[in-house]
Amino acid sequence: MxxxxxxxxxxxxxxxxxxxxxxxxxxxxxxxxxxxxxxxxxxxxxxxxxxxxxxxxxxxxxxxxxxxxxxxxxxxxxxxxxxxxxxxxxxxxxxxxxxxxxxxxxxxxxxxxxxxxxxxxxILALAMTEPGAGSDVAGIATTAIRTGDEYVITGSKTFITNGLNADLVVVAVKTDPAAGRRGISLLVVEADRPGFSRGAKLVKVGQHAADTAELFFDGVRVPAGNLLGAENRGFYVMMSHLVQERLAVTVQAAAQARRAYELTLAYATERRAFGQPVGSFQHNRFVLAEMKTETEIAQAYVDRMILAFVAGELTATEAAQGKWWTTELCQRIVDRGVQLHGGYGYMAEYPIARAWIDSRIQTIYAGTTEVMKDIIGRSLGL
Ligand SMILES: Cc1cc2nc3c(=O)[nH]c(=O)nc-3n(C[C@H](O)[C@H](O)[C@H](O)COP(=O)(O)OP(=O)(O)OC[C@H]3O[C@@H](n4cnc5c(N)ncnc54)[C@H](O)[C@@H]3O)c2cc1C
Known part of the structure; x- marks a missing residue:
């Protein structure tokens, strides 16, 4: 369509x-x-x-x-x-x-x-996740204590995208450690501040071009003028921005799924076994038919999400629906693509193999599938 x-x-x-x-x-x-x-x-x-x-x-x-x-x-x-x-x-x-x-x-x-x-x-980074708090953002332990016109930040973050290259890091901190989510603020930290350091690049199974890293804050002083938004409102700011973050990952997952289908169709049309293209065996034709159908139907929802977002109407629940559905779909499509490529699907030089490894993270970052379903479930009043 x-x-x-x-x-x-x-x-x-x-x-x-x-x-x-x-x-x-x-x-x-x-x-x-x-x-x-x-x-x-x-x-x-x-x-x-x-x-x-x-x-x-x-x-x-x-x-x-x-x-x-x-x-x-x-x-x-x-x-x-x-x-x-x-x-x-x-x-x-x-x-x-x-x-x-x-x-x-x-x-x-x-x-x-x-x-x-x-x-x-x-280059920007956004640092919410900590070794002890990922899905449970309100459970972060990094503190920023106000002293005069400065905040003093102590704590650490992990899994931070652009962690090594970043010049400016938006950091989620507890400015009122006793107040739970109502005590979270966002501070912008310049990477040349004394006390700020980065760990080694984390060794991941995929996305090897990403400089995902740990960040450490050892008494880092930033001026109060680096507070982003109101003090102690950071949790709500993060929640509002997660809609766009999840839309971004949704769009990526739909695009990756479609690409995996295209790669697989091309391969299964060309590769022959038992005297015929492997895609022409009825089972494989059905698999490709499913891949085409699922990616196109997902795209229709994603396109609606984009337009709703542009109109300022995309809700957190709708973003969560798109995020878990398309990222899980992407896993299935890419995995079937690997299968239809046979042994070549396991060779790193083949884009389908790279997509299989690199896209696996999509159901985890920007909020896991389970957390997305929790958001949707709660919106049902359950
Ligand atoms: C490559 C990569 C890049 C990343 N980039 C960034 C970044 O730039 N900035 C940043 O801040 N973070 C980043 N992250 C972190 C990412 O957002 C977290 O890994 C993710 O939110 C999950 O948190 P966690 O790893 O602590 O898992 P946990 O929260 O410990 O979850 C473990 C498991 O428990 C499940 N679970 C947790 N809570 C519930 C619940 N309420 N109900 C049911 N199941 C639940 C989860 O779904 C998961 O399956 C990145 C991670 C990776 C791997």
Whole structure:
């Protein structure tokens, strides 16, 4: 079915994104995977083309257009080039962390931080998760105690995307440790502050280009002017931004699932066994029929989600529905794709094998499938 959500200006943008991916991403992916991080130049190139700050106001160098369809196009084009789930950190910057700044900065903070984020000179990270608290964000133990005009931060974070490259980290802290979720605030920490350090890059099973790392805060002093939003309202700010984060992962999962189907169809059409294409055995034809059907039906919901979000109407429950459904679907589709590739599906040089490893995390980060179902279940009054 023809998709209804894109206009002429989106198609133009898609063409330029496609060229960007071919030039600035695809040729470097393997090297980035070997070095365990992307080059900072990736962010500069993305910034130069305007990919990082579409939603940022023009006065800070952005495009001034809050339209998630542009974000979706970047994800879709990365998927089409088999680099979406490699762990580039662009989505974390543009889809996930930037909105925290856009919607919560004072004019003074916006002036300080946004221009660098938009050009890609400043790389962002968002640090909520701790060794002892992931799904249970309210259980974080990192504290920020106010002393005069400063906060003193003590604690650690783990699994932080862009952790090694980041220049600015939005950190969830307890400013009132006795008040549970009502005592959480967000502080922006510049990476050159004394007492801030990073652990070694975490060794993951996939997404090897992502510099996922631990971050340590040993009495890090930041001015009170680095508080993002109101003190002790950080939990609610995070919850409101999780809608966009989950939409971003939903869009990625749908795009990756579709790509896996396309790769598998192409392979199963070409590869022959017992004198015929492997896809033409009835069982495999049925598998491919299911893959096509499921990816297209998922896309219809995802496209509705995007339009609802653009209209300011996407609810937390709807975002949770899309997130768990599409990421679980992506697992199934990619796994069936590996199976239909036979032994080649297990070879790292094949995009389907890379997708299998790299996309596995999708049902876990940005809120696990179980947490998504919990959100949906509670909305039923249960
Ligand atoms: C590659 C990668 C990148 C990441 N990037 C970032 C980042 O940039 N910033 C950041 O802050 N975090 C990041 N994370 C962390 C990620 O968001 C967490 O791993 C995730 O939220 C799950 O938390 P956890 O690992 O502590 O698991 P836990 O919360 O310990 O969960 C363990 C299991 O228990 C289940 N569970 C937990 N609570 C419930 C419940 N109420 N009901 C039913 N089941 C439940 C979970 O679903 C899961 O299956 C990243 C993680 C990875 C692996």
């Amino acid at each position: 023809e998709r209804q959500l894109f206009e002429a200006e989106h198609q133009e943008y898609r063409e330029s994104v496609r060229r960007f991916v071919a030039k600035h991403v695809v040729p470097h992916r393997e090297r980035w995977e070997r070095q365990g991080a992307v080059d900072r130049d990736l962010f500069l190139a993305a910034g130069e083309l305007g990919l990082l700050g579409v939603a940022a106001p023009e006065e800070y160098g952005g495009g001034g257009i809050e339209d998630f369809r542009y974000n979706a196009i970047l994800a879709e084009e990365l998927a089409a080039a088999d680099v979406l789930t490699a762990g580039l950190g662009l989505s974390l910057q543009a889809d996930i962390a930037l909105p925290y700044l856009l919607h919560n900065c004072t004019p003074e903070q916006a002036k300080r931080w946004l221009p660098g984020v938009v050009t890609g000179e400043t």
